[in-house]
Every structure is written in C-alpha cells, then in structure tokens.
Amino acid sequence: MSTPEPRGLPAGYARPAPGTDAPLISPAYRSTAARAPSRPLVALTPGLNELTGPLFGMDRVRPGDADLSRGPSGDALGQRIVVAGRVLDADGRPIPDALIEIWQANASGRYHHERDNWPAPLDPNFSGGGRTVTDEEGHYRFLTIKPGAYPWANHVNAWRPAHIHVSLFGRSFSQRLVTQMYFPDDPLFFQDPILGAIPDPAARRRLVSAYDHALTEAQWALGFRWDIVLRGPLAVPFEPLSEQDHHG
Amino acid sequence: MAEFDTSPIMTSGAAFGVTPSQTVGPFLHLALADPADAWVVPVGTVSGFWLRGTVTDGNADPVTDALVETWQASANDAEVSASVVGFGRCPTDAAGCWAIHTVKPPPTSAADGRRAAPHLAVSIFARGLLDRLVTRIYFADEEEANAVDPVLGELPDPTRGQTLLATPTKDGYHFSLRLQGEAETVFFAL
Ligand SMILES: [Fe+2]
Numbered sequence: 420m421s422t423p424e425p426r427g428l429p430a431g432y433a434r435p436a437p438g439t440d441a442p443l444i445s446p447a448y449r450s451t452a453a454r455a456p457s458r459p460l461v462a463l464t465p466g467l468n469e470l471t472g473p474l475f476g477m478d479r480v481r482p483g484d485a486d487l488s489r490g491p492s493g494d495a496l497g498q499r500i501v502v503a504g505r506v507l508d509a510d511g512r513p514i515p516d517a518l519i520e521i522w523q524a525n526a527s528g529r530y531h532h533e534r535d536n537w538p539a540p541l542d543p544n545f546s547g548g549g550r551t552v553t554d555e556e557g558h559y560r561f562l563t564i565k566p567g568a569y570p571w572a573n574h575v576n577a578w579r580p581a582h583i584h585v586s587l588f589g590r591s592f593s594q595r596l597v598t599q600m601y602f603p604d605d606p607l608f609f610q611d612p613i614l615g616a617i618p619d620p621a622a623r624r625r626l627v628s629a630y631d632h633a634l635t636e637a638q639w640a641l642g643f644r645w646d647i648v649l650r651g652p653l654a655v656p657f658e659p660l661s662e663q664d665h666h667g
Numbered sequence: 668m669a670e671f672d673t674s675p676i677m678t679s680g681a682a683f684g685v686t687p688s689q690t691v692g693p694f695l696h697l698a699l700a701d702p703a704d705a706w707v708v709p710v711g712t713v714s715g716f717w718l719r720g721t722v723t724d725g726n727a728d729p730v731t732d733a734l735v736e737t738w739q740a741s742a743n744d745a746e747v748s749a750s751v752v753g754f755g756r757c758p759t760d761a762a763g764c765w766a767i768h769t770v771k772p773p774p775t776s777a778a779d780g781r782r783a784a785p786h787l788a789v790s791i792f793a794r795g796l797l798d799r800l801v802t803r804i805y806f807a808d809e810e811e812a813n814a815v816d817p818v819l820g821e822l823p824d825p826t827r828g829q830t831l832l833a834t835p836t837k838d839g840y841h842f843s844l845r846l847q848g849e850a851e852t853v854f855f856a857l
Contacts, residue, residue: 463856535694548697584691592788597690
C-alpha cells in the first residue's frame with residue numbers, strides 16, 4: 420500500500436522498506452477478505468503516543484517463563500530446542516529490555532486452546548506460552564520443543580509450516596511487532612499464504628531461523644538462531660507539552 | 668501464489684532489514700490475554716472509567732478472536748497516581764466486545780508542536796490481519812480540542828473523523844472498531 424510521507428517526521432523515524440510487510444488484502448489468505456480495511460491507510464504524523472511506548476522490563480516475567488519444555492508432571496514431548504538471538508533496531512543497535520511473548524503448537528501440531536479442534540494429541544506437559552526480556556545487549560533465549568505443522572482450512576490440503584508466534588515490545592508504540600518464526604528448509608513454505616504474502620523474498624527469509632550448532636547443547640537440545648530487527652531507531656528527542664511521565 | 672525462494676540462509680537479520688509482521692492468528696490467548704491488562708488504572712481510581720468497544724468485520728459480524736491494545740503516554744491527571752503505566756490490552760469475547768479501565772489522557776504535543784486533543788494510540792491484531800491495524804481513540808465530548816487537532820483536521824475525508832470518536836456512556840465511553848465496509852474506522856500508516 421503506497422502511503423505519502425506525512426510532513427514533520429521526527430529524525431530517526433523510518434518506515435520499513437517497501438515489500439517488507441504483506442498487503443493487508445492478500446486473497447490467497449482467505450481470512451483477509453472480510454477483515455482487511457477496504458480503504459487506503461491514512462498517513463499519520465506520529466505524535467507523543469506513537470513515539471513512546473510501554474517499557475515493561477522484568478516486571479512481567481517470572482523465573483522459568485522462558486522455559487516451555489517442562490510441565491506439571493514432567494518434560495514436554497518432542498524435540499527439545501533452544502531458540503535464541505538478538506533484538507536490534509534498523510541501525511543494528513541492540514534493544515535491551517524488550518518484552519518478548521511467544522506461543523506455539525505442541526510437537527503434534529496442536530495448540531493448548533479450546534478453539535483448536537485439530538484431533539492431534541494434547542500434551543499435558545506443554546501449555547505452549549512463554550515470555551522473556553532482552554538483556555543489555557539485546558539477547559534473548561527460550562527453551563521449548565519444536566512445534567509440529569498443522570492443517571487448516573484455507574485451501575485444499577493446506578498445512579501451516581512449523582512456526583512459533585512471537586510478540587515484541589520495543590522502545591515505542593511504532594516498534595510494536597507481532598510475527599511468526601519459521602524453521603529452516605521447511606518443505607511446506609511453498610504453499611503457505613501467510614509467509615508467502617510478504618512481497619520481498621529477502622524479507623520473507625528474515626522470518627526463518629537458522630540452525631546454529633553453537634547454540635546446540637550436547638546431550639540436550641538443538642539450537643536455532645533468529646535475530647529480530649524492529650523499525651527505528653526511535654531514540655527520538657521529543658518535547659512533551661508539560662511534565663509528563665513517559666513511564667520507564 | 669507468490670514464487671518462493673527456499674534457498675538456505677546462513678544468517679538472519681542480515682543488513683538489519685526490518686523483520687516483517689505476520690498475523691497474530693486465532694490462538695493469541697495462550698500468551699497475550701492477561702485479564703489484569705484491562706486495568707490501565709486500578710479500580711477506584713478517581714476519574715477512572717470503562718472504555719468499551721466492539722470489533723466487527725466487513726459483513727458486520729463480530730470479530731471474536733481479535734486483540735485490542737491501547738497506549739497513552741501520559742495519564743498525569745493530578746488525580747491519578749504516578750503508578751499509571753498507560754498500557755491496556757483486551758481480547759475480544761464471543762460477542763466481539765472488549766473493554767479497558769482507564770482515564771482520559773491530557774492533551775499532548777503533536778510532532779509539529781501543535782496541540783493534540785486527548786487520545787489513545789490503538790493497535791488491533793486478529794486472524795486475517797497480516798499486520799496490526801493502527802488507529803486513535805478520541806473523545807466526542809472534547810469538541811473544542813478535537814476541532815483544532817491536527818490529525819482529525821487533516822483527514823483526507825473529514826467526514827470519517829466521526830469513526831475516531833468514543834461516545835459517552837453510563838460508565839465511560841464506547842468505541843466501535845469496524846475493520847471494513849460502511850463506516851469503516853480510519854486506520855493509519857505509521
Ligand atoms: Fe499458528
């Protein structure tokens with residue numbers, strides 16, 4: 420969707436390159452038909468609310484929240500994996516204190532969710548939700564199990580490639596991102612209209628993690644590296660009207 | 668379907684290209700639906716109110732698996748404690764309804780130094796939305812401030828500004844999010 424640049428954009432405020440984000444109306448992904456807006460988005464000169472955002476830090480994370488591999492009565496079933504990487508801004512600078520929330524299907528491709536009726540087995544030791552916060556250098560690390568692929572009704576013989584859903588809060592409302600991480604060389608990519616909706620193949624590849632033997636732990640878990648780049652930088656000096664608590 | 672390059676990659680995030688958005692999908696509740704997040708300000712806060720709304724699709728059907736997030740950089744009304752963080756989040760229910768308990772933020776400065784009417788920044792996530800939708804919630808009873816707000820005043824179709832106004836109710840305000848169709852909410856490109 421082409422959008423004229425609004426006037427008065429603050430320094431450091433940049434939009435992702437064209438082709439990075441999928442067009443909202445993507446007919447191959449059928450659910451877009453009744454939900455994507457039919458009118459063009461209106462260019463917005465960002466204001467205080469869009470240039471700031473909640474900075475949660477550790478207050479939402481409890482010990483163990485980054486480990487999805489254990490349940491109340493033992494280890495979750497499936498291939499144990501480490502998913503780790505860094506959260507950076509578009510200038511390559513690390514983003515510390517970024518809250519990352521993830522959720523995923525179990526090893527059989529089933530979500531622990533009342534509306535998931537795909538008849539693959541549930542795992543009582545896998546709830547599939549986790550969270551963490553990046554350290555001073557933007558690093559994060561999860562221990563989980565490799566999610567299974569699952570079928571859906573979008574098209575004939577439709578299967579979602581294995582993926583982990585990921586939600587991130589950066590430094591501002593503008594950097595908010597919800598996305599999905601995939602695994603290398605998944606044979607289901609070619610028919611997936613969600614990953615395939617991203618126009619630029621290079622941007623698509625940025626959603627695919629890389630196997631990293633350095634992250635693999637001997638006798639324990641396979642390692643996958645995935646770096647996340649949020650738009651920005653948005654260390655924008657901004658003059659508030661009055662003394663306002665931006666809430667650190 | 669788009670042609671696909673399945674060549675292996677050696678690194679990710681190379682050249683710091685921005686990570687694309689993907690849909691939140693139907694199972695966001697596994698990680699993003701803490702009922703405590705509806706409380707931007709705690710119960711009993713003076714001038715606290717319920718901001719209640721709906722999300723509907725292009726067929727006017729309720730969207731029952733959406734997530735609404737609100738952000739107000741400042742809630743420093745003198746009556747509000749310094750613990751106000753300003754972030755609210757609520758999934759829609761079986762009727763497509765959501766609600767957050769908050770306070771009206773003060774006016775803020777717009778990017779060009781003009782004064783913005785009190786408003787919240789809003790994100791909407793849902794299955795079928797490949798990227799979040801971004802909008803603002805203004806308040807219908809702030810007629811004077813709204814009249815000089817630079818964003819409301821420069822909409823390509825000024826008649827659509829009505830879609831950005833929360834209307835007063837018994838216990839606060841109501842705001843309809845119409846994703847598509849007749850009276851579609853104004854959504855912004857950030
Ligand atoms: Fe999924």
